Amino acid sequence: MLRIAHISDTHITGDSAYKSYAYDLITNEINRLNFDFVIHTGDVTNQGLREEYERATYELKKINKPLVVLPGNHDVRNVGYKLFEDLIGPLNGVYEFRGGVVIWVDSTIPDLSDGRVGGHKFRWLKKRLEEYSDRKFKIVAAHHHLIPLPDTGRERNVLYNAGDILGLLLLHDVNLYVCGHKHVPNIYRVEDLVVDNAGCTSCRKTRRGDVNSYNIITLHDDGRIEVRIRRITGEEVHKLHKPLRPKIFVPRGERLLRIVQMSESNVSDRMYFRRKVLENAIRLINEKLKPDLVIHNGDLVDMGIERYYEKAMEFYEKIQTEKLIVPGHNDITYLGYDLFLEYLGEPEIVEMNDFVFLPVISAQYETPIGVVGRIGQKHIAGWLEEYREKFTVIVMHHNIVPIPRSRELGFLEDAGDVLKVLTDGEANLVLTGHGGNTFGLKIEKTPVVNAGSVSWELHRNPFGNSFNLIDVYRDMIVAFEVQSTWGTRKLLGIWKIKAPFEG
């Protein structure tokens, strides 16, 4: 067993009268308790000034355990990264411990609050993960959060290339990602990765009236990872993750439902719209795959004009199955908002045996940025409660977890709060279709599947244009990606589920 204290966002100022009650309380506790080492995930100082760094080195010396410290966006203000290297230590590095390794990477951009692990650092991280692939516990630490957090206001400053990092960590079986930055403590499980966000250890800027806190990580010899959020009031939130075993499942029983999920057809007369590819995909769906429901996750047309909607209907009327289409931001540009309603109507809840499909509008007109809104979030929470007995599928345009190869540009403004509603409400499946690439993972108990583009040349998917085929069995979901032109399949994910099915 190994115990790590995870502190973050101390925001130490250079004030000669600097004194933090919370900092002293927490570091005293850390010194007293049985920790093997301590990780500080950045924003050590408030402005990256020399006097602050000097004060910080004094304060950090109060911790009498091995200490890993990494830079946050506040530390690199005013070219503070130079001082960080001189007075604290390297911006990137590796700390080895019994049975494991911490690889920390500088995710800051001078003078911006946003995060990025750029090309060079990304390759450096990849190399280290390859080098330490045999370690039982692989921990990656960076300042910025990887998964949208609740209660942070507008979702922003997530790593620009969060999807790439997430993909990399999952590919290399990283067990734990530790970060800070938003001053909101949180723990998520993403597949077999525990994402541990520390709150704010010792500055006044806590959110929603919260108090200072730090996290206690316990690595058990059998591979279990325990994270405890410990607030200075003594209140604790605790989560235990057992590694998934086995990782490959065999579905049992008959298939209950087959869904085809597509997105970003972008029907238009522009050269980027691949008419033949879409025709082919539809033929494949009708003749070979024969799903129970076809879902289109937005951007049916490239622009919200009548001619494009007319054209789109020619394609989608050919699909012989029931359809559920939610709008993307392209669909509601220009007069698209009215045209969508005229041609397709308001997306409505689809009920099918034990399944219920709940459409959520996330697109706004004339901007790729999405929002569900606080009222929308309440609707979702209400639905998940109301349909608790059913298999609930949320259908929306904007991705809720970062997508590899897609920068966080057309992000969902309130992704953190929406994700929280979905995971707390234990949605059985979430289908999204933004970012031009396919991705699927299970977060907490909820599989989230994003569709790439079915027929638009401007996508970010090395597999080409594709759509997803999702089969639901009594105890698991099996998702494939199907190449639009060739019909070849690639496994996207297999997730064990506890679905509310009878028998």
Ligand SMILES: [Fe+2]
């Ligand atoms: Fe901070």
Ligand SMILES: [Fe+2]
């Ligand atoms: Fe920060």
